Amino acid sequence: MYVAVKGGEKAVKNSQRLVAKKRRGDISVQKISMDQIANQLGLGVDRVMAEGSLYDVTAAAMAIQQAQGDMTEAVFLVRAFRTTLKRFGNSIPVQTTKMTAIRRVSGIFKDIPGGQILGPTYDYTHRLIEPDPDHAPDPPCDRHTDTAPPDKTAACDDISPLPEELPRVIDILQAQGLLQQDETTPPGDAAEDLTRQPLAFPVSRNLRLQALARGDEGFVLGTAYSLQRGFGLDRHPFLGELKVGYVAVRYTPPELGFDIHIGRIKLTECVMVNRQDDAVRKAAGFETGYGLVFGQNERKAMSMSLLDRSLAARKNTGKTDYPAQDPEFILSHCDSVESSGFVQHLKLPHYVDFQSELVFIRNRRKDHTPDKGNP
Amino acid sequence: MPLSYNFAYLDEQSKKMIRRSILKAIAIPGFQVPFGGREMPLPYGWGTGGIQLTAAIIGPDDRLKVIDQGSDDTVNAISIKAFFKKTAGIAITEETKEATIIQTRHRIPETPLQKGQIMVFQVPIPEPLQFIEPKKSQTVKMHGFEEYGSMHVKLYEDIAKFGRIATAFDYPVQVHQRYIMSPSPIPKYDNPKLHRSPAVHLFGAGREKRIYAVPPYTDVVSLDFEDYPFELEKWDGACAVCGSTDSFLDEIITDDTGTRVFICSDTEYCKKNTGNPAP
Structure with a gap:
């Protein structure tokens, strides 16, 4: 009779054995190496690093393999690893104007100081599945063989000679006094950390941006899209600048007292520009939304900057007619590890609660008083 | 990648932060204390709040009991026990009386709790x-x-x-005549067990990042009206295994025609009644 509730331990062990087998697949097929994932599935690695909030190519590649390519599961693995790492300090804020850009586009000015750089993008490819997309001979950059550490993927980016410093496109608008001042975010040590403190409302801009940066790409994209369809925006937004490239990370160890270069990270930065003409409160002009994501992920950075703007708007206008204007709705539901866990916990046993419901329903049926209003 | 983890997984700083939140929660019974919930290697919804509480308070001498739906042997209870065996190497017990910490999902054991014991509840939605x-x-x-x-x-x-x-289930209670609190999704059958209980009851919500508590000997009253008093679930039959008529019964469908029998949801209590104590 106990068959129904016994045997949990054995079942779990068997299930873990089965998943290991499934993950390996047909053993006559060669196993994928971490290097292959880091190099040839680089955008996937970028996404896992961004949502995992950990810039670690090796950890992300290992997680993707361990999760059989399930990105949300891979993000979860990276998060569970990240949470055990010690937070030893804050870096100096990275200077994105000094980014070594591999791609930079603007939708608002044809010619921008520093120039537009198309760089690697699928934007203008024809999406035709080809038998072998790399049928052409391998591009010249194949220096990194299997001995090179995976983050050497950077070596593959063709970096044409670019100005040392790319001025920000919105600085043009700023100089003309056409931009509303953004909320200032405390730099460095004063910055809050979403992974060390719970989200509370009203939420500061730096926590809002952190939540969006690690938020689920699909959720962030979908809700940003809803803005564009009129569920929160009443006019077309513009892409001020979208930039992908590498920035140097500098850190001041307390025992040294001066800052040192500790590495390079790949980032996607986006600034969206919206017209603002709430004449009652301030002069007509433009306001911006900001997005910054680990790796190359333009879809995410653009969506993030649209949401950054619309979530800030609540403070300015006090209106939240649509979900994508409501910080609590967006920020409480954008995390894939949280949402995936809670939706899927329904697979856990709920015998006891369901039993309580059954008892309630049965007792109710026994009641002789006919339902009011119900036939 | 480093492959060693601290005792009970969490680093000591995180444990301290959680313990401070627990102290605050005990000082304000039923009040939800926001805390810097950490990401755990188990999914949200699987008891990350409870696991963090247990990880923060457990020591090498503790004896841990973990139940889910009242049973020591459901898959999630097994998995959480395996986690603490692996990361803390502590003793696991199924005996309610023996345990110093009891982590639970959806039930409070039928065996009355004692002074010195700590109940840790996994909470999906802390806000009543x-x-x-x-x-x-x-x-x-x-x-x-x-x-x-x-x-x-x-x-x-x-x-x-x-x-x-x-x-x-998850029937709202008022704690110490002040805060309305979710007792977590335990059946309302278990609510009276919280009232003036000699044990400490800690509630952890990992996803929502809230901790709250019912200190020992605290009033916990299920909300009701004078003319519609709080009532408990009742069953017509008894447990088909041990014959108990004073425990929460689960329904088991035994064949394709829908024949039902009832058995105790608390497996340890049931085994004890049949004179077959848990190992």
Whole structure:
């Protein structure tokens, strides 16, 4: 009779054995190496690093393999690893104007100081599945063989000679006094950390941006899209600048007292520009939304900057007619590890609660008083 | 990648932070204390809040019991025990009396708890007002001003519609005549066990990042009305295994025609009744 509730331990062990087998697949097929994932599935690695909030190519590649390519599961693995790492300090804020850009586009000015750089993008490819997309001979950059550490993927980016410093496109608008001042975010040590403190409302801009940066790409994209369809925006937004490239990370160890270069990270930065003409409160002009994501992920950075703007708007206008204007709705539901866990916990046993419901329903049926209003 | 983890997984700083939140929660019974919930290697919804509480309070001498749906052997209980065996190497027990810490999902053991024991509840939705007012910014104020009218209206509407209060589990309670609290999704059958219990009851919500507590010997009263008093689930039969008539019974379908028998949800209690104590 106990068959129904016994045997949990054995079942779990068997299930873990089965998943290991499934993950390996047909053993006559060669196993994928971490290097292959880091190099040839680089955008996937970028996404896992961004949502995992950990810039670690090796950890992300290992997680993707361990999760059989399930990105949300891979993000979860990276998060569970990240949470055990010690937070030893804050870096100096990275200077994105000094980014070594591999791609930079603007939708608002044809010619921008520093120039537009198309760089690697699928934007203008024809999406035709080809038998072998790399049928052409391998591009010249194949220096990194299997001995090179995976983050050497950077070596593959063709970096044409670019100005040392790319001025920000919105600085043009700023100089003309056409931009509303953004909320200032405390730099460095004063910055809050979403992974060390719970989200509370009203939420500061730096926590809002952190939540969006690690938020689920699909959720962030979908809700940003809803803005564009009129569920929160009443006019077309513009892409001020979208930039992908590498920035140097500098850190001041307390025992040294001066800052040192500790590495390079790949980032996607986006600034969206919206017209603002709430004449009652301030002069007509433009306001911006900001997005910054680990790796190359333009879809995410653009969506993030649209949401950054619309979530800030609540403070300015006090209106939240649509979900994508409501910080609590967006920020409480954008995390894939949280949402995936809670939706899927329904697979856990709920015998006891369901039993309580059954008892309630049965007792109710026994009641002789006919339902009011119900036939 | 480093492959060693601290005792009970979490680093000591995180444990301290959680312990400070627990102390605050005990000082303000039933109040939800926001805390910097950490990401755990188990999914949200699987008991990350409870696991963090246990990880923060457990020591090498503790004896841990983990139950899910009242049973020591359901898959999730097994998995959480395996986690603490692996990361803390502590002793696991199925004996309610032997345990110093009991982590639970959805039940309180039938065997009465004793002074010195700690119950750790896994909580999915810590906010009892969540389905009345989904916005945290609002519910915080409602608790602050003890503005609980809408909860009573909801219970009243149940009576008007169904002739009785329709909440069967996660039945709201008022703690120490002040805060309205979710007892977690235990059946309302278990609510009276919280009232003036000699044990410490800690509640952890990992995803929502809230900790709250019921200290020992604290009043925990299930909400009701004078003319519609709080009532417990009742079964017509007894447990088919041990014959108990004083425990929460699960229904087991035994064949394709839908024949049902009832057995104790608390497996340890049931084994004891049959004179077959847990190992």
